[in-house]
Amino acid sequence: MQAIAVERGENRPVVVETERPEPATGEALVRTLRVGVDGTDHEVVGGSHGGPPEGDDHLVLGHEAVGVVEDPGGTRFSPGDIVVPTVRRPPNGENEYFARGEPDMAPEGEYHERGIVGKHGFMAEYFTSPEEHLVSIPESIAEIGFLVEPLSVAEKAMELATASRSSFTWEPESALVLGNGSLGLLTLAMLRERSEFDRLYCLGRRDRPDPTIEIIEDLGATYVDSRETPVSEVAAEHEPMDFVFEATGYAKHAFETIEALAPNGVGALLGVPEPWEFDIDGGALHKEFVLHNKALVGSVNSNVRHFEAAAETLADLPGWFFDSLVTGVYDLEEFAAAFDDDDTTIKTAVQFSAYEERR
Amino acid sequence: MQAIAVERGENRPVVVETERPEPATGEALVRTLRVGVDGTDHEVVGGSHGGPPEGDDHLVLGHEAVGVVEDPGGTRFSPGDIVVPTVRRPPNGENEYFARGEPDMAPEGEYHERGIVGKHGFMAEYFTSPEEHLVSIPESIAEIGFLVEPLSVAEKAMELATASRSSFTWEPESALVLGNGSLGLLTLAMLRERSEFDRLYCLGRRDRPDPTIEIIEDLGATYVDSRETPVSEVAAEHEPMDFVFEATGYAKHAFETIEALAPNGVGALLGVPEPWEFDIDGGALHKEFVLHNKALVGSVNSNVRHFEAAAETLADLPGWFFDSLVTGVYDLEEFAAAFDDDDTTIKTAVQFSAYEERR
Numbered sequence: 001m002q003a004i005a006v007e008r009g010e011n012r013p014v015v016v017e018t019e020r021p022e023p024a025t026g027e028a029l030v031r032t033l034r035v036g037v038d039g040t041d042h043e044v045v046g047g048s049h050g051g052p053p054e055g056d057d058h059l060v061l062g063h064e065a066v067g068v069v070e071d072p073g074g075t076r077f078s079p080g081d082i083v084v085p086t087v088r089r090p091p092n093g094e095n096e097y098f099a100r101g102e103p104d105m106a107p108e109g110e111y112h113e114r115g116i117v118g119k120h121g122f123m124a125e126y127f128t129s130p131e132e133h134l135v136s137i138p139e140s141i142a143e144i145g146f147l148v149e150p151l152s153v154a155e156k157a158m159e160l161a162t163a164s165r166s167s168f169t170w171e172p173e174s175a176l177v178l179g180n181g182s183l184g185l186l187t188l189a190m191l192r193e194r195s196e197f198d199r200l201y202c203l204g205r206r207d208r209p210d211p212t213i214e215i216i217e218d219l220g221a222t223y224v225d226s227r228e229t230p231v232s233e234v235a236a237e238h239e240p241m242d243f244v245f246e247a248t249g250y251a252k253h254a255f256e257t258i259e260a261l262a263p264n265g266v267g268a269l270l271g272v273p274e275p276w277e278f279d280i281d282g283g284a285l286h287k288e289f290v291l292h293n294k295a296l297v298g299s300v301n302s303n304v305r306h307f308e309a310a311a312e313t314l315a316d317l318p319g320w321f322f323d324s325l326v327t328g329v330y331d332l333e334e335f336a337a338a339f340d341d342d343d344t345t346i347k348t349a350v351q352f353s354a355y356e357e358r359r
Numbered sequence: 360m361q362a363i364a365v366e367r368g369e370n371r372p373v374v375v376e377t378e379r380p381e382p383a384t385g386e387a388l389v390r391t392l393r394v395g396v397d398g399t400d401h402e403v404v405g406g407s408h409g410g411p412p413e414g415d416d417h418l419v420l421g422h423e424a425v426g427v428v429e430d431p432g433g434t435r436f437s438p439g440d441i442v443v444p445t446v447r448r449p450p451n452g453e454n455e456y457f458a459r460g461e462p463d464m465a466p467e468g469e470y471h472e473r474g475i476v477g478k479h480g481f482m483a484e485y486f487t488s489p490e491e492h493l494v495s496i497p498e499s500i501a502e503i504g505f506l507v508e509p510l511s512v513a514e515k516a517m518e519l520a521t522a523s524r525s526s527f528t529w530e531p532e533s534a535l536v537l538g539n540g541s542l543g544l545l546t547l548a549m550l551r552e553r554s555e556f557d558r559l560y561c562l563g564r565r566d567r568p569d570p571t572i573e574i575i576e577d578l579g580a581t582y583v584d585s586r587e588t589p590v591s592e593v594a595a596e597h598e599p600m601d602f603v604f605e606a607t608g609y610a611k612h613a614f615e616t617i618e619a620l621a622p623n624g625v626g627a628l629l630g631v632p633e634p635w636e637f638d639i640d641g642g643a644l645h646k647e648f649v650l651h652n653k654a655l656v657g658s659v660n661s662n663v664r665h666f667e668a669a670a671e672t673l674a675d676l677p678g679w680f681f682d683s684l685v686t687g688v689y690d691l692e693e694f695a696a697a698f699d700d701d702d703t704t705i706k707t708a709v710q711f712s713a714y715e716e717r718r
Binding site: 100102108163165167168254262264271273280282284286292293 | 461463521524622632633644651653655656659
């Protein structure tokens, strides 16, 4: 079968011929429909993140997949079920994090990530997976099922952030998403689906007309241009934010978030920047943090519960949102276009087989 | 009656003669036993924090009080009950934070703090308080009841920090307290009473022999000298910490805490530093925050629930701890000694009347 991989030492994706995988006991064989491309894929391709399985000369890419169960083996699935695989797998047999269904909380060394580090991904005509790492989704979202994984990351961050405010009465009304990439926009849509947020903001640095600004405004949110209103001035210029969701990977944002927050607010950090030294007024930030009971939570990856929440959210979102967000779905012959990254690209996917409604 | 106050524009505590307060409806009259002195008192005396009630030329000091109900009025208390008052009061009649019993979550402008800002404190022979701001404590801890308020601040921070880890399985084993002042030592004792922490550490910068190091070691904890092992090196030198409690007010500690934490760990920040610019590797800290699901929670003040938890903790602690921690209790005639702050002083209080056991 054909797969999209990056070869060790190279920095571009190529089509490779590989063996169609044989499901082991407890595994299902899945025919791949679509696999999304995100910033992590670009980092893996560029060589700054992740790498092939030990001893392999290439890594099959892709961690945002949706597929159809072809052979359920002995699993709970039926042929034709639409499924999304989770990303982390135990590197050396089971460990405590996987055993309790919380692989997202495993520290470095206790996980591989399919398509990212140590284990082949889903950009192939077929893949296999143990049943506990597959999540059923409704057929209605089969074609956008590759958005379940990225949205699940936002769902987990939301869960962690909300938990951090659970020891007192927290009634958030305002939320700011830092970043108008696909993760930022998915998060904004998720927040819109949650009834508690009356006022949403999304920060970027684009000139109008711009397709992401259109999505932001069509979601009923306010676009904040960071070149005019830096994060540290959002509270004064707009309003203090009960919830801030950082999806830029721009390290200064992590610390400026403290200033953007309202009293008792929480910031969820998701970016993964490189080392970068800069100056902060650490005294003022520390004081503000304490005197107003603020919190920052870092969040990475997600587990089955978050995949299920993401599927529910996606099922509730309007069709126009996906039409605007997904700027390209490419067949294997033109897969390279899915790895383009310019200002007209928001979210892309590679299609391995077309979804056909069940009779 | 006599009270200890600081006069507007002055920076030393003095004894003043004031009217004995008359309890209003819903208030009890309390005869003061003892009132503790802490760093906030020193800041208030020095003029860097808080101030007198509007229109008053002085502020009666003291926010860590314990007393005996002299006249319960129409409240639920009986004469002779041992009570501890909370600190915050609504500045302009009730507001939502006070209405739901969470004055500790009120933002600036929505509270006064007795003995600190906008309202007279408890360093007087008698004080009155609405019943909802009084907490009953067992007679067994009457003499150390002035420790309930400071410990309640640690109990609240612990609650917030624990809540932030409640969306996943968190089984902390190691904890580090930054600061060997009275709040740090009270926190260390609180952590010792909680069964989950197997290994405790407390950081200071004192040479042996030192009374605080003795308390740390008598509590079974490891003393970490920050001049030899900075916070950023604690993880490598000792072990990564599941829980860090910052009680130094040293702003760099707030950010170095991220490095000291174990994966999925949480740091509670309690210090209130002044503005101070310095350099950090914000990129590395941000990345570490995210990839290991770490959290930081700021925490200030406390409410009735935390006072009750603190009273329970104090009742369980061994007598030797208080004998070592409380280095001086001074009558009104020698109150100035309670405001001394040298290396032999850990915790002091002013005694307004002696506790006599009920028949």
